[in-house]
Amino acid sequence: ELALKRAHASIVLCSTFLSCFPGYFSVLAVVLRTSNNSPWTNEFDKIELSCLIDSISTTNPRIEWKKITNDGPSYVYFDKKISGDLENRAVIREPATLLITNATRSDTAKYRCEVTAIDDQKSFDEIVIDLVVRVKPVVPKCSVPKSVPFGKSAELNCVEEEGFPKSQYQWFKNREEIPDDPKTSLKFFNSSYMLNVETGTLKFSAVRREDAGEYFCRAKNDAGYAECPPQTMEVYDIDVVGIILGVLVVVIVLLCISVGICCAYKRDIKTCSFSKHRQHTLTINPVFLSKPIIH
Incomplete structure:
Protein backbone atom coordinates (compact mmCIF):
# COMPACT_ATOMS: atom_id res chain seq x y z
CA GLU A 1 0.00 0.00 0.00
CA LEU A 2 2.88 2.34 0.77
CA ALA A 3 4.45 1.52 -2.61
CA LEU A 4 1.19 2.35 -4.37
CA LYS A 5 0.99 5.70 -2.62
CA ARG A 6 4.56 6.54 -3.62
CA ALA A 7 3.89 5.60 -7.26
CA HIS A 8 0.75 7.72 -7.31
CA ALA A 9 2.67 10.67 -5.86
CA SER A 10 5.35 10.31 -8.53
CA ILE A 11 2.75 10.31 -11.30
CA VAL A 12 1.11 13.41 -9.90
CA LEU A 13 4.50 15.14 -9.60
CA CYS A 14 5.43 14.28 -13.21
CA SER A 15 2.06 15.46 -14.51
CA THR A 16 2.39 18.72 -12.64
CA PHE A 17 5.90 19.27 -14.01
CA LEU A 18 4.87 18.57 -17.61
CA SER A 19 1.87 20.88 -17.33
CA CYS A 20 4.04 23.67 -15.98
CA PHE A 21 6.85 23.18 -18.51
CA PRO A 22 5.19 21.79 -21.69
CA GLY A 23 8.04 22.82 -24.02
CA TYR A 24 10.86 21.41 -21.95
CA PHE A 25 10.97 18.00 -23.58
CA SER A 26 9.78 19.14 -27.02
CA VAL A 27 12.99 21.09 -27.60
CA LEU A 28 14.96 17.86 -27.33
CA ALA A 29 13.59 16.73 -30.73
CA VAL A 30 13.50 18.29 -34.17
CA VAL A 31 9.89 18.53 -35.39
CA LEU A 32 8.83 19.64 -38.89
CA ARG A 33 5.49 20.61 -40.39
CA THR A 34 4.19 22.15 -43.60
CA SER A 35 1.40 24.61 -44.30
CA ASN A 36 0.43 22.75 -47.48
CA ASN A 37 1.44 19.20 -48.37
CA SER A 38 -0.28 19.24 -51.80
CA PRO A 39 0.48 22.61 -53.43
CA TRP A 40 -0.13 23.37 -57.12
CA THR A 41 0.75 26.14 -59.52
CA ASN A 42 0.47 26.96 -63.21
CA GLU A 43 3.48 26.52 -65.45
CA PHE A 44 5.99 29.42 -65.31
CA ASP A 45 4.51 30.76 -62.04
CA LYS A 46 6.19 30.64 -58.62
CA ILE A 47 5.35 28.17 -55.88
CA GLU A 48 6.41 27.74 -52.25
CA LEU A 49 7.08 24.37 -50.66
CA SER A 50 6.86 25.15 -46.98
CA CYS A 51 9.05 23.28 -44.51
CA LEU A 52 8.62 24.78 -41.03
CA ILE A 53 10.66 23.80 -37.97
CA ASP A 54 8.38 23.66 -34.95
CA SER A 55 11.07 22.75 -32.44
CA ILE A 56 14.84 22.26 -32.45
CA SER A 57 17.77 22.80 -30.10
CA THR A 58 20.60 22.51 -32.62
CA THR A 59 21.73 25.95 -33.74
CA ASN A 60 22.98 24.96 -37.16
CA PRO A 61 20.96 21.99 -38.46
CA ARG A 62 21.65 20.34 -41.80
CA ILE A 63 18.82 21.00 -44.27
CA GLU A 64 18.35 19.03 -47.49
CA TRP A 65 15.65 18.84 -50.17
CA LYS A 66 15.20 15.85 -52.47
CA LYS A 67 13.03 15.37 -55.53
CA ILE A 68 11.44 11.90 -55.66
CA THR A 69 10.56 10.41 -59.04
CA ASN A 70 10.22 6.89 -60.48
CA ASP A 71 13.98 6.91 -60.99
CA GLY A 72 14.53 7.50 -57.28
CA PRO A 73 15.44 10.54 -55.13
CA SER A 74 17.81 13.27 -56.32
CA TYR A 75 19.13 16.37 -54.53
CA VAL A 76 17.67 19.78 -55.35
CA TYR A 77 19.15 21.45 -52.23
CA PHE A 78 22.36 20.14 -50.68
CA ASP A 79 25.24 21.70 -48.74
CA LYS A 80 23.38 25.03 -48.72
CA LYS A 81 23.19 25.16 -52.53
CA ILE A 82 20.34 24.71 -55.02
CA SER A 83 21.24 21.90 -57.42
CA GLY A 84 19.83 19.45 -59.93
CA ASP A 85 16.57 20.24 -61.72
CA LEU A 86 15.99 23.45 -59.74
CA GLU A 87 19.38 25.08 -60.25
CA ASN A 88 18.96 28.83 -60.97
CA ARG A 89 15.19 28.49 -60.49
CA ALA A 90 14.78 28.24 -56.73
CA VAL A 91 15.87 29.76 -53.40
CA ILE A 92 15.68 28.76 -49.74
CA ARG A 93 13.62 30.88 -47.39
CA GLU A 94 14.85 30.57 -43.82
CA PRO A 95 14.83 28.28 -42.17
CA ALA A 96 13.94 25.50 -44.65
CA THR A 97 11.17 26.55 -47.06
CA LEU A 98 11.88 25.98 -50.78
CA LEU A 99 10.64 28.65 -53.23
CA ILE A 100 10.52 27.70 -56.93
CA THR A 101 10.50 30.95 -58.91
CA ASN A 102 9.74 29.56 -62.39
CA ALA A 103 7.92 26.23 -62.25
CA THR A 104 7.88 23.94 -65.28
CA ARG A 105 5.84 20.83 -66.06
CA SER A 106 8.84 18.63 -65.25
CA ASP A 107 8.74 19.91 -61.65
CA THR A 108 5.60 17.85 -60.96
CA ALA A 109 6.83 15.34 -58.36
CA LYS A 110 7.11 14.59 -54.66
CA TYR A 111 9.66 16.62 -52.67
CA ARG A 112 11.13 15.66 -49.32
CA CYS A 113 12.43 18.17 -46.78
CA GLU A 114 14.99 16.59 -44.41
CA VAL A 115 16.43 18.25 -41.30
CA THR A 116 19.24 16.71 -39.24
CA ALA A 117 19.91 18.21 -35.78
CA ILE A 118 22.86 16.51 -34.08
CA ASP A 119 22.31 18.20 -30.69
CA ASP A 120 18.73 16.91 -30.34
CA GLN A 121 17.77 13.56 -28.87
CA LYS A 122 15.52 12.98 -31.87
CA SER A 123 18.01 14.27 -34.39
CA PHE A 124 16.13 13.74 -37.67
CA ASP A 125 12.75 14.59 -39.17
CA GLU A 126 11.30 14.83 -42.66
CA ILE A 127 8.11 15.83 -44.48
CA VAL A 128 6.96 14.97 -48.02
CA ILE A 129 5.21 17.50 -50.27
CA ASP A 130 3.37 16.52 -53.46
CA LEU A 131 3.73 19.30 -56.06
CA VAL A 132 1.57 19.55 -59.19
CA VAL A 133 2.45 22.01 -61.97
CA ARG A 134 -0.58 22.54 -64.17
CA VAL A 135 -0.09 23.12 -67.91
CA LYS A 136 -2.61 25.05 -70.01
CA PRO A 137 -3.82 23.21 -73.15
CA VAL A 138 -2.53 24.24 -76.57
CA VAL A 139 -4.80 24.72 -79.61
CA PRO A 140 -6.38 21.30 -80.26
CA ASP A 237 -29.64 14.99 -99.87
CA ILE A 238 -28.95 11.84 -101.83
CA ASP A 239 -30.68 11.89 -105.31
CA VAL A 240 -32.08 8.35 -105.30
CA VAL A 241 -33.87 8.72 -108.66
CA GLY A 242 -30.72 10.05 -110.29
CA ILE A 243 -28.68 7.19 -108.90
CA ILE A 244 -31.18 4.61 -110.20
CA LEU A 245 -31.26 6.22 -113.65
CA GLY A 246 -27.49 6.35 -113.72
CA VAL A 247 -27.26 2.66 -112.85
CA LEU A 248 -29.81 1.79 -115.57
CA VAL A 249 -27.86 3.77 -118.16
CA VAL A 250 -24.66 1.98 -117.21
CA VAL A 251 -26.41 -1.41 -117.40
CA ILE A 252 -27.90 -0.62 -120.82
CA VAL A 253 -24.55 0.55 -122.16
CA LEU A 254 -22.82 -2.58 -120.87
CA LEU A 255 -25.59 -4.72 -122.37
CA CYS A 256 -25.24 -3.04 -125.76
CA ILE A 257 -21.49 -3.52 -125.69
CA SER A 258 -21.92 -7.19 -124.79
CA VAL A 259 -24.45 -7.75 -127.60
CA GLY A 260 -22.17 -5.97 -130.07
CA ILE A 261 -19.23 -8.12 -129.08
CA CYS A 262 -21.29 -11.30 -129.41
CA CYS A 263 -22.61 -10.32 -132.84
CA ALA A 264 -19.14 -9.43 -134.06
CA TYR A 265 -17.79 -12.71 -132.74
CA LYS A 266 -20.53 -14.75 -134.50
CA ARG A 267 -20.04 -12.81 -137.77
CA ASP A 268 -16.33 -13.56 -137.68
CA ILE A 269 -17.04 -17.28 -137.22
CA LYS A 270 -19.44 -17.40 -140.21
CA THR A 271 -17.04 -15.47 -142.45
CA CYS A 272 -14.22 -17.78 -141.52
CA SER A 273 -16.29 -20.92 -142.27
CA PHE A 274 -17.39 -19.60 -145.69
CA SER A 275 -13.80 -18.73 -146.63
CA LYS A 276 -12.57 -22.21 -145.74
CA HIS A 277 -15.35 -23.86 -147.78
CA ARG A 278 -14.62 -21.69 -150.83
CA GLN A 279 -10.91 -22.37 -150.64
CA HIS A 280 -11.55 -26.11 -150.48
CA THR A 281 -13.78 -25.98 -153.60
CA LEU A 282 -11.24 -24.03 -155.64
CA THR A 283 -8.41 -26.46 -154.86
CA ILE A 284 -10.38 -29.58 -155.76
CA ASN A 285 -11.93 -28.53 -159.10
CA PRO A 286 -8.63 -28.03 -161.00
CA VAL A 287 -7.64 -31.60 -160.14
CA PHE A 288 -10.67 -33.02 -161.79
CA LEU A 289 -10.36 -30.71 -164.77
CA SER A 290 -6.75 -31.69 -165.38
CA LYS A 291 -7.54 -35.40 -165.80
CA PRO A 292 -8.55 -36.66 -169.32
CA ILE A 293 -12.09 -37.67 -169.82
CA ILE A 294 -12.42 -41.33 -170.85
CA HIS A 295 -15.53 -42.37 -172.66
Missing part, protein backbone atom coordinates in the same frame (compact mmCIF):
# COMPACT_ATOMS: atom_id res chain seq x y z
CA LYS A 141 -6.33 19.54 -83.62
CA CYS A 142 -9.89 19.27 -84.94
CA SER A 143 -11.29 17.30 -87.88
CA VAL A 144 -14.79 18.07 -89.18
CA PRO A 145 -16.18 16.49 -92.39
CA LYS A 146 -16.97 19.15 -94.99
CA SER A 147 -20.12 17.45 -96.28
CA VAL A 148 -22.17 14.46 -95.14
CA PRO A 149 -25.12 12.74 -96.88
CA PHE A 150 -28.45 13.07 -95.11
CA GLY A 151 -29.13 10.08 -92.86
CA LYS A 152 -25.53 8.84 -92.90
CA SER A 153 -23.11 8.67 -89.97
CA ALA A 154 -20.42 11.28 -89.26
CA GLU A 155 -17.54 11.63 -86.80
CA LEU A 156 -15.85 14.80 -85.54
CA ASN A 157 -12.54 14.52 -83.66
CA CYS A 158 -10.61 16.80 -81.28
CA VAL A 159 -7.14 16.03 -79.85
CA GLU A 160 -4.85 17.97 -77.47
CA GLU A 161 -1.85 16.33 -75.78
CA GLU A 162 0.10 19.10 -74.01
CA GLY A 163 -2.25 20.03 -71.18
CA PHE A 164 -1.80 18.76 -67.61
CA PRO A 165 -3.95 17.52 -65.99
CA LYS A 166 -5.30 15.74 -69.09
CA SER A 167 -7.68 17.89 -71.08
CA GLN A 168 -11.41 17.35 -71.33
CA TYR A 169 -13.36 18.45 -74.39
CA GLN A 170 -16.39 20.53 -75.33
CA TRP A 171 -17.95 20.90 -78.78
CA PHE A 172 -19.77 23.98 -80.03
CA LYS A 173 -22.17 24.40 -82.95
CA ASN A 174 -22.72 27.94 -84.25
CA ARG A 175 -21.05 29.27 -81.04
CA GLU A 176 -23.49 27.35 -78.81
CA GLU A 177 -22.19 24.56 -76.56
CA ILE A 178 -23.38 21.06 -77.47
CA PRO A 179 -24.59 19.29 -74.29
CA ASP A 180 -23.10 15.94 -73.31
CA ASP A 181 -26.55 14.36 -73.61
CA PRO A 182 -28.86 15.62 -76.40
CA LYS A 183 -31.92 14.66 -74.35
CA THR A 184 -31.14 17.43 -71.84
CA SER A 185 -31.69 20.19 -74.43
CA LEU A 186 -34.81 20.98 -76.46
CA LYS A 187 -32.65 22.31 -79.27
CA PHE A 188 -30.63 19.10 -79.62
CA PHE A 189 -33.31 16.67 -78.40
CA ASN A 190 -33.79 14.95 -81.78
CA SER A 191 -30.07 14.73 -82.56
CA SER A 192 -28.48 11.29 -82.80
CA TYR A 193 -24.99 12.22 -81.57
CA MET A 194 -22.81 10.81 -78.80
CA LEU A 195 -20.18 13.06 -77.18
CA ASN A 196 -17.15 11.66 -75.35
CA VAL A 197 -15.64 14.44 -73.21
CA GLU A 198 -12.57 12.31 -72.42
CA THR A 199 -11.53 11.55 -76.02
CA GLY A 200 -13.05 14.58 -77.79
CA THR A 201 -15.07 12.46 -80.25
CA LEU A 202 -18.48 13.65 -81.47
CA LYS A 203 -20.34 10.91 -83.40
CA PHE A 204 -23.61 11.24 -85.34
CA SER A 205 -25.33 7.93 -86.10
CA ALA A 206 -27.71 9.56 -88.61
CA VAL A 207 -27.08 13.15 -89.69
CA ARG A 208 -30.09 15.49 -90.01
CA ARG A 209 -30.36 18.66 -92.06
CA GLU A 210 -30.43 20.60 -88.77
CA ASP A 211 -26.96 19.25 -87.93
CA ALA A 212 -25.35 21.39 -90.62
CA GLY A 213 -23.39 24.36 -89.27
CA GLU A 214 -20.06 25.65 -87.92
CA TYR A 215 -18.33 23.41 -85.39
CA PHE A 216 -15.33 23.99 -83.14
CA CYS A 217 -13.83 22.22 -80.13
CA ARG A 218 -12.51 23.48 -76.79
CA ALA A 219 -9.88 21.61 -74.76
CA LYS A 220 -9.85 22.58 -71.07
CA ASN A 221 -8.30 21.70 -67.73
CA ASP A 222 -7.68 23.43 -64.38
CA ALA A 223 -4.98 25.65 -65.93
CA GLY A 224 -7.13 27.08 -68.76
CA TYR A 225 -8.48 26.24 -72.20
CA ALA A 226 -7.79 26.53 -75.93
CA GLU A 227 -10.03 26.32 -79.01
CA CYS A 228 -9.59 25.26 -82.62
CA PRO A 229 -10.91 27.47 -85.48
CA PRO A 230 -14.54 26.85 -86.58
CA GLN A 231 -15.12 24.47 -89.50
CA THR A 232 -18.31 24.12 -91.56
CA MET A 233 -20.14 20.83 -92.01
CA GLU A 234 -22.77 20.65 -94.76
CA VAL A 235 -25.57 18.08 -95.06
CA TYR A 236 -26.82 17.18 -98.55
Whole structure:
Protein backbone atom coordinates (compact mmCIF):
# COMPACT_ATOMS: atom_id res chain seq x y z
CA GLU A 1 0.00 0.00 0.00
CA LEU A 2 2.88 2.34 0.77
CA ALA A 3 4.45 1.52 -2.61
CA LEU A 4 1.19 2.35 -4.37
CA LYS A 5 0.99 5.70 -2.62
CA ARG A 6 4.56 6.54 -3.62
CA ALA A 7 3.89 5.60 -7.26
CA HIS A 8 0.75 7.72 -7.31
CA ALA A 9 2.67 10.67 -5.86
CA SER A 10 5.35 10.31 -8.53
CA ILE A 11 2.75 10.31 -11.30
CA VAL A 12 1.11 13.41 -9.90
CA LEU A 13 4.50 15.14 -9.60
CA CYS A 14 5.43 14.28 -13.21
CA SER A 15 2.06 15.46 -14.51
CA THR A 16 2.39 18.72 -12.64
CA PHE A 17 5.90 19.27 -14.01
CA LEU A 18 4.87 18.57 -17.61
CA SER A 19 1.87 20.88 -17.33
CA CYS A 20 4.04 23.67 -15.98
CA PHE A 21 6.85 23.18 -18.51
CA PRO A 22 5.19 21.79 -21.69
CA GLY A 23 8.04 22.82 -24.02
CA TYR A 24 10.86 21.41 -21.95
CA PHE A 25 10.97 18.00 -23.58
CA SER A 26 9.78 19.14 -27.02
CA VAL A 27 12.99 21.09 -27.60
CA LEU A 28 14.96 17.86 -27.33
CA ALA A 29 13.59 16.73 -30.73
CA VAL A 30 13.50 18.29 -34.17
CA VAL A 31 9.89 18.53 -35.39
CA LEU A 32 8.83 19.64 -38.89
CA ARG A 33 5.49 20.61 -40.39
CA THR A 34 4.19 22.15 -43.60
CA SER A 35 1.40 24.61 -44.30
CA ASN A 36 0.43 22.75 -47.48
CA ASN A 37 1.44 19.20 -48.37
CA SER A 38 -0.28 19.24 -51.80
CA PRO A 39 0.48 22.61 -53.43
CA TRP A 40 -0.13 23.37 -57.12
CA THR A 41 0.75 26.14 -59.52
CA ASN A 42 0.47 26.96 -63.21
CA GLU A 43 3.48 26.52 -65.45
CA PHE A 44 5.99 29.42 -65.31
CA ASP A 45 4.51 30.76 -62.04
CA LYS A 46 6.19 30.64 -58.62
CA ILE A 47 5.35 28.17 -55.88
CA GLU A 48 6.41 27.74 -52.25
CA LEU A 49 7.08 24.37 -50.66
CA SER A 50 6.86 25.15 -46.98
CA CYS A 51 9.05 23.28 -44.51
CA LEU A 52 8.62 24.78 -41.03
CA ILE A 53 10.66 23.80 -37.97
CA ASP A 54 8.38 23.66 -34.95
CA SER A 55 11.07 22.75 -32.44
CA ILE A 56 14.84 22.26 -32.45
CA SER A 57 17.77 22.80 -30.10
CA THR A 58 20.60 22.51 -32.62
CA THR A 59 21.73 25.95 -33.74
CA ASN A 60 22.98 24.96 -37.16
CA PRO A 61 20.96 21.99 -38.46
CA ARG A 62 21.65 20.34 -41.80
CA ILE A 63 18.82 21.00 -44.27
CA GLU A 64 18.35 19.03 -47.49
CA TRP A 65 15.65 18.84 -50.17
CA LYS A 66 15.20 15.85 -52.47
CA LYS A 67 13.03 15.37 -55.53
CA ILE A 68 11.44 11.90 -55.66
CA THR A 69 10.56 10.41 -59.04
CA ASN A 70 10.22 6.89 -60.48
CA ASP A 71 13.98 6.91 -60.99
CA GLY A 72 14.53 7.50 -57.28
CA PRO A 73 15.44 10.54 -55.13
CA SER A 74 17.81 13.27 -56.32
CA TYR A 75 19.13 16.37 -54.53
CA VAL A 76 17.67 19.78 -55.35
CA TYR A 77 19.15 21.45 -52.23
CA PHE A 78 22.36 20.14 -50.68
CA ASP A 79 25.24 21.70 -48.74
CA LYS A 80 23.38 25.03 -48.72
CA LYS A 81 23.19 25.16 -52.53
CA ILE A 82 20.34 24.71 -55.02
CA SER A 83 21.24 21.90 -57.42
CA GLY A 84 19.83 19.45 -59.93
CA ASP A 85 16.57 20.24 -61.72
CA LEU A 86 15.99 23.45 -59.74
CA GLU A 87 19.38 25.08 -60.25
CA ASN A 88 18.96 28.83 -60.97
CA ARG A 89 15.19 28.49 -60.49
CA ALA A 90 14.78 28.24 -56.73
CA VAL A 91 15.87 29.76 -53.40
CA ILE A 92 15.68 28.76 -49.74
CA ARG A 93 13.62 30.88 -47.39
CA GLU A 94 14.85 30.57 -43.82
CA PRO A 95 14.83 28.28 -42.17
CA ALA A 96 13.94 25.50 -44.65
CA THR A 97 11.17 26.55 -47.06
CA LEU A 98 11.88 25.98 -50.78
CA LEU A 99 10.64 28.65 -53.23
CA ILE A 100 10.52 27.70 -56.93
CA THR A 101 10.50 30.95 -58.91
CA ASN A 102 9.74 29.56 -62.39
CA ALA A 103 7.92 26.23 -62.25
CA THR A 104 7.88 23.94 -65.28
CA ARG A 105 5.84 20.83 -66.06
CA SER A 106 8.84 18.63 -65.25
CA ASP A 107 8.74 19.91 -61.65
CA THR A 108 5.60 17.85 -60.96
CA ALA A 109 6.83 15.34 -58.36
CA LYS A 110 7.11 14.59 -54.66
CA TYR A 111 9.66 16.62 -52.67
CA ARG A 112 11.13 15.66 -49.32
CA CYS A 113 12.43 18.17 -46.78
CA GLU A 114 14.99 16.59 -44.41
CA VAL A 115 16.43 18.25 -41.30
CA THR A 116 19.24 16.71 -39.24
CA ALA A 117 19.91 18.21 -35.78
CA ILE A 118 22.86 16.51 -34.08
CA ASP A 119 22.31 18.20 -30.69
CA ASP A 120 18.73 16.91 -30.34
CA GLN A 121 17.77 13.56 -28.87
CA LYS A 122 15.52 12.98 -31.87
CA SER A 123 18.01 14.27 -34.39
CA PHE A 124 16.13 13.74 -37.67
CA ASP A 125 12.75 14.59 -39.17
CA GLU A 126 11.30 14.83 -42.66
CA ILE A 127 8.11 15.83 -44.48
CA VAL A 128 6.96 14.97 -48.02
CA ILE A 129 5.21 17.50 -50.27
CA ASP A 130 3.37 16.52 -53.46
CA LEU A 131 3.73 19.30 -56.06
CA VAL A 132 1.57 19.55 -59.19
CA VAL A 133 2.45 22.01 -61.97
CA ARG A 134 -0.58 22.54 -64.17
CA VAL A 135 -0.09 23.12 -67.91
CA LYS A 136 -2.61 25.05 -70.01
CA PRO A 137 -3.82 23.21 -73.15
CA VAL A 138 -2.53 24.24 -76.57
CA VAL A 139 -4.80 24.72 -79.61
CA PRO A 140 -6.38 21.30 -80.26
CA LYS A 141 -6.33 19.54 -83.62
CA CYS A 142 -9.89 19.27 -84.94
CA SER A 143 -11.29 17.30 -87.88
CA VAL A 144 -14.79 18.07 -89.18
CA PRO A 145 -16.18 16.49 -92.39
CA LYS A 146 -16.97 19.15 -94.99
CA SER A 147 -20.12 17.45 -96.28
CA VAL A 148 -22.17 14.46 -95.14
CA PRO A 149 -25.12 12.74 -96.88
CA PHE A 150 -28.45 13.07 -95.11
CA GLY A 151 -29.13 10.08 -92.86
CA LYS A 152 -25.53 8.84 -92.90
CA SER A 153 -23.11 8.67 -89.97
CA ALA A 154 -20.42 11.28 -89.26
CA GLU A 155 -17.54 11.63 -86.80
CA LEU A 156 -15.85 14.80 -85.54
CA ASN A 157 -12.54 14.52 -83.66
CA CYS A 158 -10.61 16.80 -81.28
CA VAL A 159 -7.14 16.03 -79.85
CA GLU A 160 -4.85 17.97 -77.47
CA GLU A 161 -1.85 16.33 -75.78
CA GLU A 162 0.10 19.10 -74.01
CA GLY A 163 -2.25 20.03 -71.18
CA PHE A 164 -1.80 18.76 -67.61
CA PRO A 165 -3.95 17.52 -65.99
CA LYS A 166 -5.30 15.74 -69.09
CA SER A 167 -7.68 17.89 -71.08
CA GLN A 168 -11.41 17.35 -71.33
CA TYR A 169 -13.36 18.45 -74.39
CA GLN A 170 -16.39 20.53 -75.33
CA TRP A 171 -17.95 20.90 -78.78
CA PHE A 172 -19.77 23.98 -80.03
CA LYS A 173 -22.17 24.40 -82.95
CA ASN A 174 -22.72 27.94 -84.25
CA ARG A 175 -21.05 29.27 -81.04
CA GLU A 176 -23.49 27.35 -78.81
CA GLU A 177 -22.19 24.56 -76.56
CA ILE A 178 -23.38 21.06 -77.47
CA PRO A 179 -24.59 19.29 -74.29
CA ASP A 180 -23.10 15.94 -73.31
CA ASP A 181 -26.55 14.36 -73.61
CA PRO A 182 -28.86 15.62 -76.40
CA LYS A 183 -31.92 14.66 -74.35
CA THR A 184 -31.14 17.43 -71.84
CA SER A 185 -31.69 20.19 -74.43
CA LEU A 186 -34.81 20.98 -76.46
CA LYS A 187 -32.65 22.31 -79.27
CA PHE A 188 -30.63 19.10 -79.62
CA PHE A 189 -33.31 16.67 -78.40
CA ASN A 190 -33.79 14.95 -81.78
CA SER A 191 -30.07 14.73 -82.56
CA SER A 192 -28.48 11.29 -82.80
CA TYR A 193 -24.99 12.22 -81.57
CA MET A 194 -22.81 10.81 -78.80
CA LEU A 195 -20.18 13.06 -77.18
CA ASN A 196 -17.15 11.66 -75.35
CA VAL A 197 -15.64 14.44 -73.21
CA GLU A 198 -12.57 12.31 -72.42
CA THR A 199 -11.53 11.55 -76.02
CA GLY A 200 -13.05 14.58 -77.79
CA THR A 201 -15.07 12.46 -80.25
CA LEU A 202 -18.48 13.65 -81.47
CA LYS A 203 -20.34 10.91 -83.40
CA PHE A 204 -23.61 11.24 -85.34
CA SER A 205 -25.33 7.93 -86.10
CA ALA A 206 -27.71 9.56 -88.61
CA VAL A 207 -27.08 13.15 -89.69
CA ARG A 208 -30.09 15.49 -90.01
CA ARG A 209 -30.36 18.66 -92.06
CA GLU A 210 -30.43 20.60 -88.77
CA ASP A 211 -26.96 19.25 -87.93
CA ALA A 212 -25.35 21.39 -90.62
CA GLY A 213 -23.39 24.36 -89.27
CA GLU A 214 -20.06 25.65 -87.92
CA TYR A 215 -18.33 23.41 -85.39
CA PHE A 216 -15.33 23.99 -83.14
CA CYS A 217 -13.83 22.22 -80.13
CA ARG A 218 -12.51 23.48 -76.79
CA ALA A 219 -9.88 21.61 -74.76
CA LYS A 220 -9.85 22.58 -71.07
CA ASN A 221 -8.30 21.70 -67.73
CA ASP A 222 -7.68 23.43 -64.38
CA ALA A 223 -4.98 25.65 -65.93
CA GLY A 224 -7.13 27.08 -68.76
CA TYR A 225 -8.48 26.24 -72.20
CA ALA A 226 -7.79 26.53 -75.93
CA GLU A 227 -10.03 26.32 -79.01
CA CYS A 228 -9.59 25.26 -82.62
CA PRO A 229 -10.91 27.47 -85.48
CA PRO A 230 -14.54 26.85 -86.58
CA GLN A 231 -15.12 24.47 -89.50
CA THR A 232 -18.31 24.12 -91.56
CA MET A 233 -20.14 20.83 -92.01
CA GLU A 234 -22.77 20.65 -94.76
CA VAL A 235 -25.57 18.08 -95.06
CA TYR A 236 -26.82 17.18 -98.55
CA ASP A 237 -29.64 14.99 -99.87
CA ILE A 238 -28.95 11.84 -101.83
CA ASP A 239 -30.68 11.89 -105.31
CA VAL A 240 -32.08 8.35 -105.30
CA VAL A 241 -33.87 8.72 -108.66
CA GLY A 242 -30.72 10.05 -110.29
CA ILE A 243 -28.68 7.19 -108.90
CA ILE A 244 -31.18 4.61 -110.20
CA LEU A 245 -31.26 6.22 -113.65
CA GLY A 246 -27.49 6.35 -113.72
CA VAL A 247 -27.26 2.66 -112.85
CA LEU A 248 -29.81 1.79 -115.57
CA VAL A 249 -27.86 3.77 -118.16
CA VAL A 250 -24.66 1.98 -117.21
CA VAL A 251 -26.41 -1.41 -117.40
CA ILE A 252 -27.90 -0.62 -120.82
CA VAL A 253 -24.55 0.55 -122.16
CA LEU A 254 -22.82 -2.58 -120.87
CA LEU A 255 -25.59 -4.72 -122.37
CA CYS A 256 -25.24 -3.04 -125.76
CA ILE A 257 -21.49 -3.52 -125.69
CA SER A 258 -21.92 -7.19 -124.79
CA VAL A 259 -24.45 -7.75 -127.60
CA GLY A 260 -22.17 -5.97 -130.07
CA ILE A 261 -19.23 -8.12 -129.08
CA CYS A 262 -21.29 -11.30 -129.41
CA CYS A 263 -22.61 -10.32 -132.84
CA ALA A 264 -19.14 -9.43 -134.06
CA TYR A 265 -17.79 -12.71 -132.74
CA LYS A 266 -20.53 -14.75 -134.50
CA ARG A 267 -20.04 -12.81 -137.77
CA ASP A 268 -16.33 -13.56 -137.68
CA ILE A 269 -17.04 -17.28 -137.22
CA LYS A 270 -19.44 -17.40 -140.21
CA THR A 271 -17.04 -15.47 -142.45
CA CYS A 272 -14.22 -17.78 -141.52
CA SER A 273 -16.29 -20.92 -142.27
CA PHE A 274 -17.39 -19.60 -145.69
CA SER A 275 -13.80 -18.73 -146.63
CA LYS A 276 -12.57 -22.21 -145.74
CA HIS A 277 -15.35 -23.86 -147.78
CA ARG A 278 -14.62 -21.69 -150.83
CA GLN A 279 -10.91 -22.37 -150.64
CA HIS A 280 -11.55 -26.11 -150.48
CA THR A 281 -13.78 -25.98 -153.60
CA LEU A 282 -11.24 -24.03 -155.64
CA THR A 283 -8.41 -26.46 -154.86
CA ILE A 284 -10.38 -29.58 -155.76
CA ASN A 285 -11.93 -28.53 -159.10
CA PRO A 286 -8.63 -28.03 -161.00
CA VAL A 287 -7.64 -31.60 -160.14
CA PHE A 288 -10.67 -33.02 -161.79
CA LEU A 289 -10.36 -30.71 -164.77
CA SER A 290 -6.75 -31.69 -165.38
CA LYS A 291 -7.54 -35.40 -165.80
CA PRO A 292 -8.55 -36.66 -169.32
CA ILE A 293 -12.09 -37.67 -169.82
CA ILE A 294 -12.42 -41.33 -170.85
CA HIS A 295 -15.53 -42.37 -172.66
